[in-house]
Amino acid sequence: MFEYHGWITVRESAGEEDDDSRLRQIVDELRERIAAMDSPYLLDLRWMNGEPFIHLGGHSNHRSAPDVFELFAHVATIAPGSYGLLHVRDDEDPRHENETRVLRLVRGTLSEHTEQLLSPCVPTLEDPFTG
DSSP: OEEEEEEEEOOSOSSSSOOHHHHHHHHHHHHHHHHHHOOSSEEEEEEETTEEEEEEEEEESSSOSSOHHHHHHHHHHHOTTOEEEEEEEETTOTTTTTOEEEEEEETTEEEEEEOTTSOSHHHHTSOOOOO
16 A cells, blocks of 8 residues: 655745746646656646646555655745655555655755654554454
8 A cells, every 4th residue: 555645835045035937837847747747646837926836646456556655745846945855655665564754855955764654554544454
């Protein structure tokens, strides 16, 4: 099972003001990339209160397309002022099968962490299998 929920605030830089025309170019590029991902799950880019945001979520039997990790890495590269979180539960990852992981995007850098509030998955989220 592969479950993910995340968001990104898209910013060209971490400065006070983004170059509006450059930010619009970035958003146009991201919109094309998102459309090409052709996800059956939640994958949305929209402007709210003058700022672009990406929201994503999904739940499938196995890790498969869309590659949400690649999307976060791409945003980190083209819009290094962006920030966001991606929560992932992947019971097929042998290193983290009983953890919810968090991918953190800050200032063009990605880092991965254990989500302490949702881990360990058993018994925090689910009862142990007894059967």
